[in-house]
Amino acid sequence: MRSSIEPIHRTTFGRGVGLLMVALFAMAVIVAMLAWRARDTLEDLRRADSINTVLPAMTLLMEDLLNAETGQRGYLLTQRTSYLQPYRDAVRRLDQRVEELSARDTDPAHAPKLARVRELVQLKLNEMNQTVRLNDSGRHDEALELVLGDQGMRHMDELRDVLGELISSLRSERSAISERLSRDAGHTELLLLAGLAMLGLFTVLATTQVVLRSRDLMRTQRRLRGIADNVPALISHYDGRGLLRFANAEVGRVFHTDPASLVGRSMEELRGAENAARIRPFVQRVLQGESVAFDADQLIDGEMLHFHQRFVPDMADGRVEGFYACSMDITERKRAEALVAASERRMKAITDNLPVFITYIDAERKLRYTNETMRTWYGLDPQAVIGLHIDDVFGQAGVSQRSAQLALALSGERVEFEITTSMLGKQRHLRAIYVPDVGADGRVQGIFTLSIDITVMKQAEAQLARLASSDALTGLPNRREFDQALGGALARQRRHAREGRGMALLFLDIDRFKAINDTHGHGVGDTVLREFATVLRRTVRGSDHVARIAGDEFVAVLEGLNRPDEAEQVAQKIVEAVRAMRPTGLTISVSIGVATVADGEVPAMDLIALADRALYQAKHQGRDGWAAIAWPGPDLRR
Structure with a gap:
């Protein structure tokens, strides 16, 4: 009996040891993969955190520059000292903004562009201070010529381009990190499920080993949870019925509650019926196996937040069992964009209410900008004429009156002249200024035109001449x-x-x-x-x-x-x-x-x-x- 039992025991033991070794090897592979993913995830988190500190600094720098330029131009054009306040506030912060940006962005690849940003900011600051000094000393025309000159606009365009390239690069990198984290989170969960299943198979044969390995897995899970909890995004998992099964710490921060207390709730309970109804079409698409990305607003505790969201289906055996949701809070970006848009609206409001007809005509003689004076003088909607050839807007007769001056301006020469023309049956005497827009390559990209109605002045001159004679x-x-x-x-x-x-x-x-x-x-x-x-x-x-x-x-x-x-x-x-x-x-x-x-x-x-x-x-x-x-x-x- 003994002799017969020992071979069986040895065989069973050998099989158990073999299976245990296979299990240990498989678990070792899984743990190594998890550690490798954890290391990469930590690197991505550090990089994402760095990007999140750099982007606001860039946005604030651009906002202060725009505020300074808007206030400066508003002051020069209207002579209202109230426009100087945003200019002064912005100028006081420019050096600090540049220093903060240099301190936060430590990427060696960005060093040349940051140095150029510092140089352009100083050039623009010197230019704006000079124009204000000229205007305050009574040299208003020189101030206007300097602020509307090619060099100042070229500096501002280059500054927008350099900052735009940096911001675009950082946003693309952050988006790639978010997508990578979302993808890796799903893969990691799948690896954990596979490891747990394998451990279940060998529970009877290697309880001690399984327990030890389970402890390792728990530590890995905690690390992964720690990683997920520190990702600057809302990461969650919903089952096929739309019930929440996982939520990281960012979800709890946004909804001001413990993430564990949200598990098991439906999207309507979490987001509210109105917000859930707006998202429902995207949920239906992801449950059909399609990955979707979209922007959505969410009213939380009376505050409107903006999110960029991505839903990825959770597939098993070709079936969709749920989906993963990764949401990035883009509220600050939206607010910064709103501030820039508001600044542009203020500038448009200024130009639309000036007693001057302002246009921008590109090198192909197509109208690219016009202020509201277009409606007053020509009876045309300023938005409807954008992109049209000037012959179609002003008529060939009107354009031929100015053909010589247009040719000179498009060749790079600043032109000033007076002209008498008919608009809506009314005779107007105009003083016009054509300023060429010269690009960095020296080619004229278009011209800025400013026309002032001097009809009343001409009539007064004629009346004075009649009175004198x-x-x-x-x-x-x-x-x-x-x-x-x-x-x-x-x-x-x-x-x-x-x-x-x-x-x-x-x-x-x-x-x-x-x-x-x-x-x-x-x-x-x-x-x-x-x-x-x-x-x-x-x-x-x-x-x-x-x-x-x-x-x-x-x-x-x-x-x-x-x-x-x-x-x-x-x-x-x-x-x-x-x-x-x-x-x-x-x-x-x-x-x-x-x-x-x-x-x-x-x-x-x-x-x-x-x-x-x-x-x-x-x-x-x-x-x-x-x-x-x-x-x-x-x-x-x-």
Whole structure:
């Protein structure tokens, strides 16, 4: 019996030892894999933690730069000191932001770009401080030219590019880490389940070994749980019924509770019916075996949080038994993006409310930006015209007016000019400035255009010119305009003389006008002067020039006369028309001196003296009539 039992015992023992060795070997392989995964996971966690400290520093640096630039430009464009406060607050923090970023980002690969960021920040800071100093010292145009210059914008564009590359690289790396952790967590759980199953098979044959190995596995589980609990993401596992089976510490932190107390709850209980309803379509897709990724908002304890979520199916024997959920809290990123968007909205609000038409036209002459003035001047929606060719927006006629200036600006030259154009049936005088946008390669990428409506100023200039050359009471040209008109008429008389035609100068004086003023007052006298001017304009030809040179003294220049007596006929018509006047019931008469010219060379002062002498003669003859003297007349030297 003994002899027969020993072989069996040895065989059983040998099989047990063999199976135990196989089990130990398999467990050793599993533990090694778990340790290897744990090491990689810890490295990923450290890297993810480093990235999470660097990204906010970069975002804050960019936000302060944008706030500084927004405040600076707002101050320069509006001259409101209130815009300086965000500028000063941002500038005070810039050096600190750069130092924090350099201290947090220790990646040697980022060192050259960080050095460039530091250099660009200092350049931009110096530029902004210089523009404010220029503006405060009264050199506003120089400040505007500096802030809108190519160099400042090139520095800001390069700074956005460098920070954008760093941020994009870090976000991509963090996303890859999150995906790797999510994937490795599932694999690790599968390895643990396999190891536990194997241990169950050898419980009878190697209880002690199983217990020891179980202790090792428990320690590994604790390490894995520790890793999962320190991942900056919400990691959880749901079964096929949608009940929570696992949640790491981050889940408890977000929901302000112990993660263990959440196990066994449904998604509706955890997230609320409204949020669960929004996520339900993604749950249905992952339970069908599809991996899904999406962004979702979650209202937790009155605070709206933003998450990027990824659902991965938990497959077993080709069947989906549940799914793993990995959610990254992107609330801070969303808030930073909202701040940047708000800053851009503020800048747009400023440009939309400036009394300036601002556009950006690219090298292909397509409109890439326009402010709200587009709607006011052209009746077009600013958003609807973006991307259209300027010929389609302003019309070929409007563009052809500015073709030369557009060509100069697109060749790299800054252009300033004035132009008169029609917009919505309204004539506008504009002062335009075209500033080329030169890229880092020296090529012109487009042009910035600024147009200011100077119609009111032009109208005021024209009105001042009219006031300077006309008589305020009668509206007739004044002495200054008469002198210019007489000079021009005498110059043309040289040609008229060769054709056998002549000209005449009429001096007119209202008879006894001083008595009218003294007896009836200056108001009546002014009425007499205005009506006399009206009669005079109606009586002479439209081509003749009439003017009031002083008091009740008027003149008329008659050109292109075929005969001298034509001037006398005009004088007679004026005398008769004045007799018919009845201003305020008064009887008015006029005396006229007529000086006629047939020669081509007549000094202006001599002709004036001749007309004045003829007027004196008409008054000497009894007034209410005219007297004519032909050039050269009597000797004027007496």
